[in-house]
Amino acid sequence: MSRLHALLMRLADGIAIATIGAITVLVCWDVIARNLGRGNLPWILELTEYALPLATLMAAPWLMWRGQHVRLDVLEMVLSERARARLERVAAAAGLAVSAVLCWYGVVALLDSKRSGAVMLKALVFPEWWLYAPVPIGFALLVLECGRRLLAPSTPAEASP
């Protein structure tokens, strides 16, 4: 089970890394081609924009798994070990609740958009709901990770990068 969990987290991060790598290559290619008079591809600019939410939502569960999200540890510094573990569970429960609600409403936003037949009409033409697809996936993975933290606050992932 924990192996599958780790695999899912790594897979999501892999998608994020590939996305960042791809936009780097595409933007470089676009600017060089344009300055060499080979014309430019307007869809690259647009694709770069769409890549950011995809990468962000795919990397978020991995960052949570690795304990890398920015957080204040004001209380952690003064609390006992036991109180700290309890507080970690409270934070994990809150994270789980937030992620579950956003996952659910991510699905609602996606279905709303699909039903309305909304289309993105710029250089690239595609159904608008594609943009919302990473939301339920990213937050579903965050639900899994927050759930794992709720059950076992000590994280093997943080200990062994």
Next chain:
Amino acid sequence: MSWWQALLLLFGALTVLMMVGLPVAFAFLAINLAGALIWFGGEAGLVQVVRNSVASVTNFSLTPIPFFILMGEVLFHTGLAMKTIDSFDRAIRGVPGRLAVVTIVAGTVFSAISGSTVATTALLGSLLLPQMLKRGYHPRMAMGPIMAIGGVDMLIPPSALTVLLGSLAGISISGLLIAGVVPGIAMALMFLAYIVVQAVRHPQLAPAFDSEEVHGWARWGPLLVNVTPLVLIFALVIVAMSAGWATPTESAALGALATVIVCVLYRSLTWKALLDALAGTTAIACLILFIIVGATTFSQILSFSGATNGMVALVQGAALPGWAVLGGMIVILLILGCFVDQVSMMLITLPFFMPLVQHFAWDPLWYGVIYLICMQLGLLTPPFGMLLFTMRSVAPKSIPTQEIYAAVMPYVTMGLGAIVVVLAWPGIATWLPGVLLKR
């Protein structure tokens, strides 16, 4: 609910959630959900939160962030950054406090190629701190310059946080990136002068030591070979942006590509190094972007609840002189900087500050540079400055945390001095963008 009740509720709940250790982005998201139910019309508001979250980072002005971070990560993972520092170490000889001077000079050049303050501090800390301590440098003399120059990284382009400030505050990103150059270099020079004076007045803080004698090519060659390409990459990014060949995003991507090409030419690029650099970039960039996913809707809720307008109207109605309002903003930023991260700082304060900047008709670039220096100080001020934690992670356990705090204080004081200087002489911030961008 009146605007001030809304303001208290929103910030009160945000503070509590952050204090219990919920990641900053999740604290914002939790408040958004509650705020959407109250001010965005119930369930429809929750769907709107999802739409806003996607829209907040679907933004071309944010795309330089990963590219600027990638530049530093590539140099770090390929080992080229270490060669750069070693080159300065060979070239800079016979100066009081030599290794601390090497730290500042190498840090300034590395800042001009790295978009991440933490990466710069970690690199300098892991390489130069052990050397300085071994040579009998006082821990304060060894650690202070490393943290201080790491903070200056934020001012000297490329800088991921400058891009974010420009994007969130609606200030020209290329203008703001270029505006940071002169104040950044001036601060580095100020640190250099301080170190040399301290080393002359108190030689025991930085004892001179016999090092291998190097002359001619052995001394200057590595500097020419290893540092020139980095300076050229910096020039490429700045020139591409200011000459209008490329947008800030494209300049950043070109900078990243040029860094990769340089590493290939130096035969230091491996697939593993490239993948590690990409993974590191994704982690740092997405960390920042995920906070934006949470906090953009927070700004909208502040606005919908009437809190933003109420607060701004209160300040405007008080008919305070501009300098008092600006002074108040700086104090708020400095206090916030002690406790919260830079991205949250921007997202919490900009909705209130930017309407006031327009009201007083301040030059946005001048204001942006002052804001950047305040954020830079936030990286250094105890107890939660990010670079203090970075230093803690690379410093030997035997050095108490209080010593790290003490080491950084002279540089924080100089940073405050820099704010006063930029306030008094706005040209320090606005001259270079004026020349290069023909503003």
